Amino acid sequence: MNRGAVAGLFRKELIDVSRNRGALIPVVLVTAIALVVPFVVTIAVPLATAGRLGDDFELVRVSAIVDPDARLSPDARVQLFLFQQFLLLFLLTPTTGAMALAAHSVVGEKQARTLEPLLATPIATFELLLAKVMGALVPTLVIAMAGLLLYVAGIALLALPGVLGAMTNPRTAVLVLLLAPAAALLSLQAAILISSRVNDARTAQQFGVFIVIPVSALLVAQFTGAVWLSAFALTAISAAMMLLWGILAAVSVRLFDRETILTRWR
Amino acid sequence: MIAAAGLTRQFGARVVVDRVTFTVARGEIVALLGPNGAGKTTTLRMLAGLIRPTAGTVTIDGVPMAASTGSALRRRIGFLTETPGLWDRLTVRENLSIYSDLYGLDRGGERAAALLDTLGLTPHLELRAAELSKGMRQKVALTRALLHDPDVLLLDEPTSGLDPEVTHGVRALLAHRRANGCAILLSTHNLAEAERIADRVAVLQERLLALDTPDVLRRRVRSGRIEVRVHDAAERYVNVVAPLATRATADGPLLQIELQDPDLRTPAVVEALVAAGARIVEVRPELPGLEDVYLALVAHGERGLVP
Numbered sequence: 001m002n003r004g005a006v007a008g009l010f011r012k013e014l015i016d017v018s019r020n021r022g023a024l025i026p027v028v029l030v031t032a033i034a035l036v037v038p039f040v041v042t043i044a045v046p047l048a049t050a051g052r053l054g055d056d057f058e059l060v061r062v063s064a065i066v067d068p069d070a071r072l073s074p075d076a077r078v079q080l081f082l083f084q085q086f087l088l089l090f091l092l093t094p095t096t097g098a099m100a101l102a103a104h105s106v107v108g109e110k111q112a113r114t115l116e117p118l119l120a121t122p123i124a125t126f127e128l129l130l131a132k133v134m135g136a137l138v139p140t141l142v143i144a145m146a147g148l149l150l151y152v153a154g155i156a157l158l159a160l161p162g163v164l165g166a167m168t169n170p171r172t173a174v175l176v177l178l179l180a181p182a183a184a185l186l187s188l189q190a191a192i193l194i195s196s197r198v199n200d201a202r203t204a205q206q207f208g209v210f211i212v213i214p215v216s217a218l219l220v221a222q223f224t225g226a227v228w229l230s231a232f233a234l235t236a237i238s239a240a241m242m243l244l245w246g247i248l249a250a251v252s253v254r255l256f257d258r259e260t261i262l263t264r265w266r
Numbered sequence: 267m268i269a270a271a272g273l274t275r276q277f278g279a280r281v282v283v284d285r286v287t288f289t290v291a292r293g294e295i296v297a298l299l300g301p302n303g304a305g306k307t308t309t310l311r312m313l314a315g316l317i318r319p320t321a322g323t324v325t326i327d328g329v330p331m332a333a334s335t336g337s338a339l340r341r342r343i344g345f346l347t348e349t350p351g352l353w354d355r356l357t358v359r360e361n362l363s364i365y366s367d368l369y370g371l372d373r374g375g376e377r378a379a380a381l382l383d384t385l386g387l388t389p390h391l392e393l394r395a396a397e398l399s400k401g402m403r404q405k406v407a408l409t410r411a412l413l414h415d416p417d418v419l420l421l422d423e424p425t426s427g428l429d430p431e432v433t434h435g436v437r438a439l440l441a442h443r444r445a446n447g448c449a450i451l452l453s454t455h456n457l458a459e460a461e462r463i464a465d466r467v468a469v470l471q472e473r474l475l476a477l478d479t480p481d482v483l484r485r486r487v488r489s490g491r492i493e494v495r496v497h498d499a500a501e502r503y504v505n506v507v508a509p510l511a512t513r514a515t516a517d518g519p520l521l522q523i524e525l526q527d528p529d530l531r532t533p534a535v536v537e538a539l540v541a542a543g544a545r546i547v548e549v550r551p552e553l554p555g556l557e558d559v560y561l562a563l564v565a566h567g568e569r570g571l572v573p
Contacts, residue, residue: 008367012353012360019355113349117410120314120345121368122337259317263277 005123006131013105013135023100027140030096031147035154038086042079043158053078065228067166076160083155083167087175090151092216093144094137094184101136102191107198110261125256129196129249133188140184148176171231179234182241189245193252196261267292267449268313268418272322275308282308285322286474290449292417295440296477297460298453299560300470306453307348309470310420313451314345326418341369344416346424350407352395358382358406359391362413369414381409384439385432400427408436412443419443421452425459437463461556475563484553491552492528494521494535497545506542507535519547 017023046053054060054074063081064070072080109115118128156164229237268290275283283305290296298306311317313324315336324331326339352361362378371377382388385405395403404427411419424440425433440450440463454460460467461480469475469483476483496503500516507514510531513524521539525531528551539546554562 002370004370005368008364011367012356012364015360016353016355112351112354113347114351114353116316116347117345117351117365117407118368119316120340120343120347121365122341122370123368124337262311262316 002123002127005121006127006134009118009123009128009131010134010138013131014138017101017135017139023104024139024143026096026100027093027143031090031093031143034086034089034093035147035150037089038083038151039154039158041086042082053082072162072166073160076162076166079159080163080166083159083163084172087151087172090144090148090176091180091183093147094140094180095187101140102132102188103195105132105136105192106196106256106261108195116262119258119262125258126249126253129192129252129256132192133185133249136188136192137181137184140188141181144180144184145176148180169231171229171234174231174234174238178238179241182238182245186241186245186248189248189252193248193255196252196256267294267327268451269325270309270313270322271325273309273312273319273324274321275305275312275317276320281472283312283319283470284473286470287322288468288474288477290451292447292449293444294466295444295450295452295464296466296468297464298451298468298470299455299457299460300453301564304471306470307422310345310422310451310453314343314420315340316345341414342416343418343420344411344414346407346411346419346421348422350403352398352403352406352410354396355394357392357394358387358398361395361406362410365410365413371414377415378409378413381412381439385409385435401429401432404428405432405436408439412439417448419448419450419452421450423454424452425454425456433459457556457560467556469560469563471564476559480556480559481553483559484556485551486559490526490528491522491524492532492535493548493550493552494523494539494546495519495548496521496539497547503539503542503544506538506544510535510538522552 042053045051052075054077056078059078059081060074063078066081066084067077070077106115109118152164152167155167270289271287273283273286274281286305286309288296298309300306308317312319313326313331315324315331326342329335329339331339353364356364359378362382363375366375366378379388382391385408387402387405387409390398390402395406398406404424408421408424411421419440421440425436428436437459440452444450444465452464464480466477466479467483468477476486478486494500496519498519500519500521503521504514504516507521507523511523511525515522523535525535532549532551536546536549
């Protein structure tokens with residue numbers, strides 16, 4: 001692999017994004033929503049209504065799964081449950097990033113007529129696509145991780161005693177350090193695959209909806225208590241996602257038809 | 267150096283390039299002329315390994331262009347695309363520096379600086395590509411194509427949009443590359459440019475209609491006219507040559523004579539003039555301009571050529 005070429009194109013992607021901050025607005029918005037909504041639900045609403053989370057029998061029952069030894073008060077346990085569940089919202093950040101950045105990556109180069117000189121260089125298709133994936137992944141993950149840091153800081157400041165300590169567990173670590181990057185990588189690769197097969201960015205973004213659906217389904221299933229993904233299950237899902245990414249990357253290289261992109265797209 | 271053999275490209279049922287065969291040697295510039303849609307860009311793309319020929323082969327320095335060799339061959343090719351294709355949000359320096367990385371150049375910056383200096387772009391290094399004029403964009407794109415010191419240059423309209431001074435600079439740059447052994451194929455609509463810079467001219471209209479030096483091409487499309495300069499007044503000799511010519515006129519010391527078959531009749535005309543006491547200073551066929559040659563070839567295909 002020509003690392004210099006990948007690094008060069010990756011650098012181009014970063015410069016491009018840094019000078020086109022508008023492209024990051026969807027990612028920042030989703031991160032902000034993922035950051036604000038949990039605190040509104042767990043802190044602001046109970047304060048505003050003078051109610052207590054522990055008064056909701058159904059929530060107390062469902063939340064038992066996060067504190068099987070009942071070490072926390074009912075209020076703290078429900079808070080812990082909700083903060084754990086809302087953590088999944090951060091999976092949506094890289095997914096949104098995929099649609100905002102990656103969907104535009106190949107088709108955008110074609111529309112700007114910058115793809116032909118790029119394809120005339122010795123860069124291999126795999127290297128080109130890798131640089132594109134990394135160029136979209138890194139800024140998205142940086143934003144997502146910044147959001148997560150603020151999330152943890154907010155919990156440390158506003159949540160009931162014991163909640164932050166209980167959240168610091170292998171499950172959270174797997175979710176943040178494995179699942180989120182794996183989901184991002186998979187989403188980005190899918191978006192880039194789509195971007196290299198359609199001839200305008202809007203179409204690529206519309207296809208991106210299919211990437212959001214599985215994450216949303218996972219969120220809903222978790223909130224209803226129908227599914228509880230343990231650290232082990234999340235690790236397995238992350239591994240499966242990485243495997244799927246590898247397959248998708250190979251498919252992307254195979255389906256990236258330089259000739260069709262150059263001659264058929266207008 | 268560059269060899270195209272039976273190069274054919276079809277898009278669906280439409281044949282865009284049909285059995286084109288030519289070579290470009292080291293240290294040679296060949297200009298590819300042809301009307302819009304003649305297949306010039308498609309030919310250049312096939313030579314650059316960007317699209318596959320439907321039939322025929324491309325070899326660069328004896329190495330056939332194929333999926334397995336494409337990447338290595340592209341390292342040796344500098345390709346100037348039809349549009350500059352610069353990254354608008356990046357500065358000139360950044361655009362070139364990233365291409366240096368793509369070609370794996372250690373000292374790409376130094377080389378770019380020298381090229382930019384030649385093309386007068388040094389003061390604009392920190393400008394974003396979006397801020398550049400059309401001519402400046404073209405110059406940056408040309409610099410990018412030359413950055414890795416390629417031994418094959420494929421240039422699609424290299425002086426398009428450039429002012430005369432810069433055009434002159436680009437021609438000098440290409441002449442310098444030629445002197446260093448680079449094989450250069452450039453497509454152009456500018457016939458004067460082709461005549462001025464190219465060693466040979468290829469006229470393409472789906473098929474290769476002609477490929478030769480501008481001089482030879484001009485001789486192949488004949489006007490049927492010769493000019494004879496005599497030492498005294500030409501008017502005296504109009505009647506001498508009239509029986510041999512379809513038309514003869516005089517203008518000062520010049521006799522302009524139209525002949526049906528100049529190769530056959532010119533010696534007889536000279537003999538008649540000498541016999542009549544004319545002191546002949548010069549006899550030369552009236553050669554058409556390259557533009558006339560081009561128009562004749564494109565209008566009539568191969569029939570535009572007189573064998």
